[in-house]
Amino acid sequence: MAIDNHAEEIASDLGVDKAEVRSDLENLLEYSVPVEEAKQSLRRKYGDNGTESTAPTVNDIDSVTAETGTVTLTAVVLTVGTREIQYDGEKHVIREGELADASGTIGYTAWRDFEVRPGETVRIENASVREFQNTPEVNINDSTRVSKSEETLNVAARVGGTRQLTELDVGDAGRTVTVVVEDVETRTIDGRDGETTIKSGVLADESGRRPFTDWSARPELTPGETLRLADVYVREFRGVPEINLSRFTTVEPVDEEIVPRETAERMPIGEALGGGSQYDVELVGDILAVRDGSGLIERCPECNRVVQNGQCRTHGDVTPEDDLRVKAILDDGTGAVTVVLGRELTATVYGGDLATAKEEARSAMDQTVVGETIAEQIVGRRYRVQGQLSVDEYGATVDATRFERVETDPAAAAEAYLTGDVE
Numbered sequence: 001m002a003i004d005n006h007a008e009e010i011a012s013d014l015g016v017d018k019a020e021v022r023s024d025l026e027n028l029l030e031y032s033v034p035v036e037e038a039k040q041s042l043r044r045k046y047g048d049n050g051t052e053s054t055a056p057t058v059n060d061i062d063s064v065t066a067e068t069g070t071v072t073l074t075a076v077v078l079t080v081g082t083r084e085i086q087y088d089g090e091k092h093v094i095r096e097g098e099l100a101d102a103s104g105t106i107g108y109t110a111w112r113d114f115e116v117r118p119g120e121t122v123r124i125e126n127a128s129v130r131e132f133q134n135t136p137e138v139n140i141n142d143s144t145r146v147s148k149s150e151e152t153l154n155v156a157a158r159v160g161g162t163r164q165l166t167e168l169d170v171g172d173a174g175r176t177v178t179v180v181v182e183d184v185e186t187r188t189i190d191g192r193d194g195e196t197t198i199k200s201g202v203l204a205d206e207s208g209r210r211p212f213t214d215w216s217a218r219p220e221l222t223p224g225e226t227l228r229l230a231d232v233y234v235r236e237f238r239g240v241p242e243i244n245l246s247r248f249t250t251v252e253p254v255d256e257e258i259v260p261r262e263t264a265e266r267m268p269i270g271e272a273l274g275g276g277s278q279y280d281v282e283l284v285g286d287i288l289a290v291r292d293g294s295g296l297i298e299r300c301p302e303c304n305r306v307v308q309n310g311q312c313r314t315h316g317d318v319t320p321e322d323d324l325r326v327k328a329i330l331d332d333g334t335g336a337v338t339v340v341l342g343r344e345l346t347a348t349v350y351g352g353d354l355a356t357a358k359e360e361a362r363s364a365m366d367q368t369v370v371g372e373t374i375a376e377q378i379v380g381r382r383y384r385v386q387g388q389l390s391v392d393e394y395g396a397t398v399d400a401t402r403f404e405r406v407e408t409d410p411a412a413a414a415e416a417y418l419t420g421d422v423e
């Protein structure tokens with residue numbers, strides 16, 4: 001939903017000025033506050049107290065619904081995450097995580113530090129309930145009383161935030177992972193507090209890999225390091241879960257040997273497309289075609305976009321930089337995706353580097369000849385592709401990290417045909 005529609009919804013629900021709501025909402029979203037959380041904050045700001053005054057108080061987690069007004073619970077704190085959010089021009093440090101009692105588990109957000117740790121039992125009196133991503137959540141605010149309890153609860157849920165990378169979901173907070181840093185890029189971004197240096201890249205463990213951003217650009221985040229990252233949170237970035245290190249995250253080197261999983265989960269293309277964007281998948285299929293804009297291409301030195309005739313759509317007349325790329329259609333009978341190979345993988349299938357490609361183009365007096373040479377190599381052959389799958393309204397694309405020929409064995413193919421076991 002567009003920001004305008006969200007603003008309209010809040011403004012009409014609460015009878016307040018839409019322009020003002022819109023500007024507040026933009027402000028929150030700019031600071032990466034998830035849209036549902038931002039909307040809830042604005043509802044609070046503009047005085048939506050819902051049905052709090054009349055709704056009954058409930059005492060069991062499994063009976064809490066979005067309609068519950070207030071809750072008084074005795075629960076075990078499963079996780080505690082700390083995060084700073086920007087709200088109404090001010091920074092707020094919030095705590096978030098999960099609570100459990102014998103009846104179930106529920107997420108919480110606390111607008112102040114109530115100084116508890118995972119595993120402790122607490123009594124929470126007069127907390128409100130709000131809906132976050134269609135799920136009720138306990139909201140611990142200024143009118144809530146939190147105290148430690150000596151009660152022993154029979155709780156089935158996992159206490160503490162230790163997880164494997166592929167167990168992490170968007171919205172998780174207070175998680176601890178032990179990972180190998182595989183890839184790091186350092187960048188300077190223009191934030192509200194001026195220029196900020198951040199690090200982003202790839203983390204791996206036995207379960208798989210996930211992208212990360214460290215908003216504090218810690219020196220420990222270096223390729224090859226094995227680290228325990230405590231109190232990370234997970235947000236969605238380009239359709240996939242991304243691990244975020246905030247200034248509250250602690251990072252320590254560990255001696256443990258972590259052997260990252262090499263392969264990604266292999267699935268039929270049709271099934272992969274149904275699951276939406278995914279960070280790391282493996283697909284096997286036939287290359288049906290190589291698309292235009294493959295082979296020797298030119299990029300804008302400012303924004304890295306592919307340019308034609310030295311004209312960037314954003315930067316106009318530029319002196320482009322040469323690059324190699326392939327965009328090919330991979331099909332396995334259940335679906336098709338566009339596979340994008342960067343310079344290194346392109347050089348491998350082409351059998352030459354950038355200099356070779358420029359030489360071939362020069363002697364043919366035609367830049368498109370490089371793409372044609374690549375098409376001759378790969379079209380009609382079967383490949384195993386691993387990488388990040390992005391699914392959006394323009395189609396499905398895999399940014400390949402691996403692209404390997406699969407030899408089709410004629411004898412095995414004939415056998416499969418005869419037994420009716422055809423792929």
Ligand SMILES: [Zn+2]
Binds near residue numbers: 301314
């Ligand atoms: Zn440009």
